[in-house]
Amino acid sequence: MYVVKRVAQALVTFVSVVTITFALVRAIPGGPADFIRAQVMQSGGADEVSMSEINALVESYTNVDPSTPLHVQYFNYLTSVLQGDLGQSVWYSRPVADIIVDAAPWTIFLLSISILLTFGLGIVLGAVMAYLEGTRFDSGSTVLSMFLNSVPYYIAAIFLVYVVSIQLGMLPQSGRFTSGLDPGLNVEFIASVLRHAILPIVSLVVTGFGGVAITMRGNAVQEIGEDYIRVAHLRGVPGKRIATRYVGRNAVLPMYTNFMIAVGFMFGGSVILEEIFAYEGLGLYLLQAIEARDYPLMMGTFLIISLAVLVCILIADLTYSKIDPRISDQGSREAY
Amino acid sequence: MAEQNSSFSQSDGSAGGQGASRADLYREWIDMALLTPIRVAWDDWRTQVGSIIIAFYLLMGTVGVALVEPPTQGQGPRLTPAFQDWSVPLGTNDIGTSILSATVHATPPMLQMIAAGAVFSTAIATVIGTVSGYKGGLTDRVLTTFTDIAMTIPGLPLIILLAALFDPSNPALIGILITINAWAGLARSIRSQVLSLRDHSYVEASRIMGAPTRRILVDDVLPNIMPYVLINFVNSARNVIFGSVALYYLGLLGGTHENWGIMLDGAYNGGAIYSLQVIHWLFVPMIAIIGISFGFVLFAQGTEKLFNPRIRARHAETVEDDTAPYQE
């Protein structure tokens, strides 16, 4: 069955990601072991600390004992990850998993709203542009969309910070919510959260929806030229239904690939975005971890970000076959 | 997509058939695969404007670099606004470097990055997508899983990790690094395009005739995926621009080159956003970045006509145009 195959593929991908993470971090000159060693030595009493004690220390942070052979290290790492133990952050002295549990919902919150808005606005705009093809609205929107698409989201972010936060003072410049507020389901808190989320979300959406609109427009224009639209007109199907159930539905289907790429892109982009807004989400922690050479945190956040993207793509892939009846089972083709 | 049949009958020249010389066949291949797409694309105002913009940046990166002096400290009084002192027409930053110099001299490495990244990602994506789509079976499954893995790993974090790891300084290397997993999307589309092409009758005919796989791929499949390749070549330029500036902005790449991202970083952290006076420090690199991206986006958009086989046929010189006279 397709579902089973696809999930199996996802698992394989995940394990590969874990492996790659493991290999990458191994490859960093110095590596966690040396770093911790250096830290220990810096803090004095170097001669008194034995290798095995250092190794134990390293293991307590990274779940991996550097004295063991490579494949053993890998196996230990893999099993810990699968159990949910991502080690201990060197910088924060907290379990990595805790930090991630704290940060992840915020990043997901920011990104899911951004993706939904980007595609929602983009698809609607693209459909309207296709309907009004050739008019000035269409040409104007196309140029505007292209322009906005040429602006990197982080530049939009900087620009928005400059104009809205600093010059106009309308929205906050950084943080997830105003500090000192009582987190919980109260209006003040929620309002603060929303206010802090607006600029990051707007940066992503404004620079993203243009590309979606243009693609959607192209798809819709192509559908409109198809035979079955003409037949539907002749059959008396009302224009509104043709626009939605005929053109719309068929034009949106190819957008799924764009959606999946956008998911990966946005999760990646959260790194810079959160840095600009000092928004404590996964991306910011990843960046800080890299700068501080905090290997457990680095690996942990990287892994979880990849996992999030993987899950989104998996869901998208599985639901796609539900809505496009033409897809039955891909890949079962005669081999040449 | 329409079938692109050679207008030369491929006879071996014996028995008095209408054969074609090697040169003719090459000419036709080049016409179908390269010149025609270029002709079609050029037809659109967007491609034209886009090309002009790109040409401007190319000029800036070649001629401009010779004309404008390289950026150093103290080329002018610190924090001079733009359009005031004509020895530093775009103003200076906090250590007196001419912003014009910095902007212009950031262009050549950027162009190198773009070229390297675009060529790399497009080449890999084309090869993987084509082979995977055409071969099918186990090869396909392996390559697709590989592509999926590359697509799943979020680009920017990976690049950041790798940049921290390897600290590359060669712009070409940086370009390749940035596109390290950007080729996956193109590979996927090329693969689905090839999948639908491989069942076309002319491909099947070639197979039955016993043509080697390589020949089939080059002769039958490649010319038909050229539009995708071209578009993606241009799109990857955009990715490289965004990615490299991001890396430089975050300070993850060394200061061996000028880069607009470095200027942005300096401006943002140097307080340019707090004062209207110094805003040029922030805006000039922004405009430079947006400008070149816009040029590429325009160019890419203008090439969308390439996907309509009727229009392609009409522009081809060596292939007969049998599009109906009164259908547009």
Add this chain to the structure above:
Amino acid sequence: MTMQQTHTAAVDDPIFEVRDVSVSFDMDRGESRVLDRVDMDIERGEILGVVGESGSGKSMFASALLDAVVDPGVLTGDITFDPEDGRRIDLLDRDETDIKDIRWRQIAMVFQGAMSSFNPTMTIEAHFRETLSVHDYDVEAGMERARQLLSDLYLEADQVLGSHPHELSGGMSQRALIALALVLEPEVLVMDEPTAALDLLMQRSIIELIREIADERDLTIVFITHDLPLVANLADRLAVLYAFEFVEVGPSDEVLTGAKHPYTRALLNATPNLDTPREEMRPIEGSAPDPVNVPEGCSYHPRCPLADDTCIREDPPLTDDGDDHAAACHYVDRVAEEVPLTLQEVTVDE
């Protein structure tokens, strides 16, 4: 190219009266007239075969009958539609006539390429239900009718209804489309090359099916094709289109055995026959005119063996000689000798 108003090939009980109908497109190279002031009557209950080569304007004629010419084409002229309930309708009067009410309900159309006539993301059943409800019909009764239609067309109703278009074969989707066209019980069915994309055996069987349902349901069918032998047995009357006008109209057996227009005769001669040796194949010399640039006088004169100065100057009108077989040629009387029919035998099946 004017037409005499002789109500040529007039029929006793026309369901369609087409007068002076043209379809033109404005092109950069000039005005392109793909249907040139044609007159035609269509008899109630008949099967009219409209024959012409590619680009002769036959699809435009089909579209005109539903006032469905694609943009930016401009349709001018008069088409009077006289349905059973007695109200004569001026089809092209867009203020008076609600064409949406007539389309599909009284006049339906079947295209070539049936699979692409369905929405790929909707089941066949959904198409039927939609068509029925849009026209305010009783959906359940309509679906019963649909099932009956599908099985009359030798399809498994439940299987077909539950499928998506891509799951059906070419022949199946063509028949499903025919059923969809008939579900509102129209009086007229216009078929534009419905069998062109099918293999020969399937073509034959669909032609048989069309004949059956035409008889059962008293349908008027306008069957448009380039394939003369295909429609020869099916049609009651044949009308031949050349260069965007009708050049011959008449009962099929008369047209087949005794065609009056040189083009029709040449067309019959050109039809390949299994027994004809290759050397005897007779394609028609020359090619059909470009709609922007139709020759003066008789449009066929560049290719006609009988052509003389009259033909170059004057465009012959489509006239009969009192019988119901009309042709547009100055020299109808000489045609039989000058363009002999080389067919071994023309069999007209019953």
